[in-house]
Amino acid sequence: FVISGSRIRHAPTQIAFCEPAHAFVTVDDDSVRLWPIRRFWSSVNVSKFGGVGAGGMCLATGSCHVAVCVGGADGTVSVTNPLRKLHYPRVGTWQLPVFKHEFVRGVNVTREGEQLTSEEQAAEEGKGEGGRVRMTEGFKAHEANLQPGAGKAAGKVVEGVVVATVWEEEGQIRRLRVRKEMGVQHIDEEEQAYLLTPAAEQDGDSISRKSRRRRLSPNSCSRVLVVMFFSISFAFVIAYFIWPSLSLIQPPRCVDTPDRGYQCQPQISHYWGQYSPFFSVSSDIPDDVPPNCKITFVQVLSRHGARDPTASKTKAYNSTIQRLKSSVPRLPSGKYNFLNTFEYTLGADQLTVFGEREMINFGITFHDRYEQLAKRSTPFIRASGEARVIESAQNFSQGFHQAKTSGRGTDADYPYPILTIPEDDGFNNTLNHGLCTSFESSPAYTSIGTKAQATFLSTFLPAITARLNTDLGTTANITATDTINLLDLCPFTTVATPLATTLSPFCYLFTETEFHAYDYYQTLGKYYGYGPGNPLGPTQGVGYVNELIARMTGKKVNDHTTVNHTIDDSNEVFPLGNPLYVDVSHDNDMTSIFGALGLYNTTRPLSNTSMETTQETKGYSAAWTVPFAGRAYFEKLQCGGEEEEFVRILVNGRVLPLETCGGDSLGRCTLSKFVQSLSFAVEGGKWDLCFPS
Numbered sequence: 001f002v003i004s005g006s007r008i009r010h011a012p013t014q015i016a017f018c019e020p021a022h023a024f025v026t027v028d029d030d031s032v033r034l035w036p037i038r039r040f041w042s043s044v045n046v047s048k049f050g051g052v053g054a055g056g057m058c059l060a061t062g063s064c065h066v067a068v069c070v071g072g073a074d075g076t077v078s079v080t081n082p083l084r085k086l087h088y089p090r091v092g093t094w095q096l097p098v099f100k101h102e103f104v105r106g107v108n109v110t111r112e113g114e115q116l117t118s119e120e121q122a123a124e125e126g127k128g129e130g131g132r133v134r135m136t137e138g139f140k141a142h143e144a145n146l147q148p149g150a151g152k153a154a155g156k157v158v159e160g161v162v163v164a165t166v167w168e169e170e171g172q173i174r175r176l177r178v179r180k181e182m183g184v185q186h187i188d189e190e191e192q193a194y195l196l197t198p199a200a201e202q203d204g205d206s207i208s209r210k211s212r213r214r215r216l217s218p219n220s221c222s223r224v225l226v227v228m229f230f231s232i233s234f235a236f237v238i239a240y241f242i243w244p245s246l247s248l249i250q251p252p253r254c255v256d257t258p259d260r261g262y263q264c265q266p267q268i269s270h271y272w273g274q275y276s277p278f279f280s281v282s283s284d285i286p287d288d289v290p291p292n293c294k295i296t297f298v299q300v301l302s303r304h305g306a307r308d309p310t311a312s313k314t315k316a317y318n319s320t321i322q323r324l325k326s327s328v329p330r331l332p333s334g335k336y337n338f339l340n341t342f343e344y345t346l347g348a349d350q351l352t353v354f355g356e357r358e359m360i361n362f363g364i365t366f367h368d369r370y371e372q373l374a375k376r377s378t379p380f381i382r383a384s385g386e387a388r389v390i391e392s393a394q395n396f397s398q399g400f401h402q403a404k405t406s407g408r409g410t411d412a413d414y415p416y417p418i419l420t421i422p423e424d425d426g427f428n429n430t431l432n433h434g435l436c437t438s439f440e441s442s443p444a445y446t447s448i449g450t451k452a453q454a455t456f457l458s459t460f461l462p463a464i465t466a467r468l469n470t471d472l473g474t475t476a477n478i479t480a481t482d483t484i485n486l487l488d489l490c491p492f493t494t495v496a497t498p499l500a501t502t503l504s505p506f507c508y509l510f511t512e513t514e515f516h517a518y519d520y521y522q523t524l525g526k527y528y529g530y531g532p533g534n535p536l537g538p539t540q541g542v543g544y545v546n547e548l549i550a551r552m553t554g555k556k557v558n559d560h561t562t563v564n565h566t567i568d569d570s571n572e573v574f575p576l577g578n579p580l581y582v583d584v585s586h587d588n589d590m591t592s593i594f595g596a597l598g599l600y601n602t603t604r605p606l607s608n609t610s611m612e613t614t615q616e617t618k619g620y621s622a623a624w625t626v627p628f629a630g631r632a633y634f635e636k637l638q639c640g641g642e643e644e645e646f647v648r649i650l651v652n653g654r655v656l657p658l659e660t661c662g663g664d665s666l667g668r669c670t671l672s673k674f675v676q677s678l679s680f681a682v683e684g685g686k687w688d689l690c691f692p693s
Helices: 083-087 118-124 198-203 218-246 311-327 334-340 353-369 387-404 437-441 448-472 480-495 505-509 512-529 538-553 587-597 671-676
Strands: 014-018 023-027 031-036 044-048 056-061 068-072 076-080 093-105 131-137 142-144 156-158 161-163 176-179 184-187 255-257 261-263 293-303 380-384 418-421 580-585 631-639 646-651
Touching: 014 056, 023 056, 044 068, 044 076, 056 176, 068 176, 255 353, 261 353, 293 353, 293 538, 293 587, 311 334, 311 480, 334 505, 353 387, 380 387, 387 418, 387 580, 448 480, 448 512, 480 505, 480 512, 512 587, 538 587, 538 631, 538 671, 646 671
Parallel strands: 293 580, 380 418, 380 580
Antiparallel strands: 014 023, 023 031, 031 044, 056 068, 068 076, 076 093, 093 131, 093 142, 156 161, 176 184, 255 261, 293 631, 631 646
């Protein structure tokens, strides 16, 4: 079948399925593209092959290795690993020419402008209809230039005429395959093969006149295939082990991809509460656009990417490590051994390199999901005033721009303006709480979350603390606070590495069951601290919900809580009618906004004496709602045969059922019913309780 898309100039000439990559591979005139089946509407340009202007003629993939082999019109056979470009969009792609098959047409005995001796004439007899060939080895890895137009025939202009290379048909690589039993690529045995004669090799002539074309005998073919087996096996070794180190990136054991997020021992890394890196949450309702519908509007609310601990936490973590090392001069071998040489180097409050990459990946994912809207619009971006939030918004825009220009597209609007809303005391900011006096300072509200956590802590933490003291010895004197600090250090030291390709050694100090309890402990802190479990938690998100209503309905913002009307009454800094909006904030504020929206109204109050699963909490957990780089999509859809638009909400890939507004089996409810369900926010959301007389 044929694939065509907006990012390629015409339908590709070749297509194959790469099973290890779960993707199709295509070749067009100068590029190799990967089409992951989970986001098949877009492709990733992973390599360029052949000489200048030499298009791909054939390709082959294997069932065991992800390498892709391509034969070009210029006779070159090359191999690349497409997963590098898929997982690391910003790094270069290394590819390896394995060999090159060269062909020169035979010449007649009498040639214009050249006199041959009698010996030369005899040597040229019978070659008018034939030709000469040779095969040269490659094995010199080089970095492919994937920029638009790279690798195309530049073509010299001579007296007004464009002169370009036309490759001989006989020299083209027409067929490749990977032998299943050996994992070896070779030219199909039914095709003719050629060998450079010893005389030509000794002369060192590029195409020796004394070389003769020879059809290889079956025995010769076998020898050639044996040589090619070892040659191409060596190529695979280069592809798998050496290429990554050429760009100083080792083959990852764990990956963070734009569509699925962080995938690394999910039974552990998806149970770090709000410290989990973003991962795509499974959805009972398909997240695809429903049949006969198109998305007309989307607003995304995102948390910043992974960061260092806060200033107070980083001080506490460092204190725990220093005290532990001083009280136990020589820590036990095994899983504790790394602590003997561990040095605390985490910063405070800053976005990590891994967090930057999370947001770049988010920008790519957002563009690819809403590509039709992105073609005619750029997102209007706002960020709360914290440095890590602003940087996250910038990283998002970088990824969005990268995806938009990955083919031959242009993006004259980049860099996109980002509206930064200060977090100063007393400044109205719907992306950051701080105005509600009672919520910020009254123990009646500030202690609800910590009390719920403390109660649950007593059900699981003492056993862990006792085990640590037994393992480390009586002098360790590990406290409950130390235990929580050591649990926190698992996610923080993992995301402190640029690619987080392995879990931190701190993670192996605890079991899966202990991390599940830890995740629920963090969930209680969010639910009762800033969410529905706190009487004034959802109140902090009322202003944002009223802004969402204004954007969805195209009407002026009606709010008297946290909205800054100097901003929202200006069409320049709060425009209506845009199809794409992006807001970047914090986990606590997102939790309050979700509460004001009533997204988890069907979740009964969480137990603080026993752990509940996400099935029991109706999908509520800190890791499922507000991980690092977590995001919520608020979509409007126009569906065929329906007069009114629909609303749908996805939180980290999970389509919410929207039971409060009568959501259907596809998670949709009409715009009017959705707005009606937001009466809590429309009516002020208990804002009067923030300032008791």
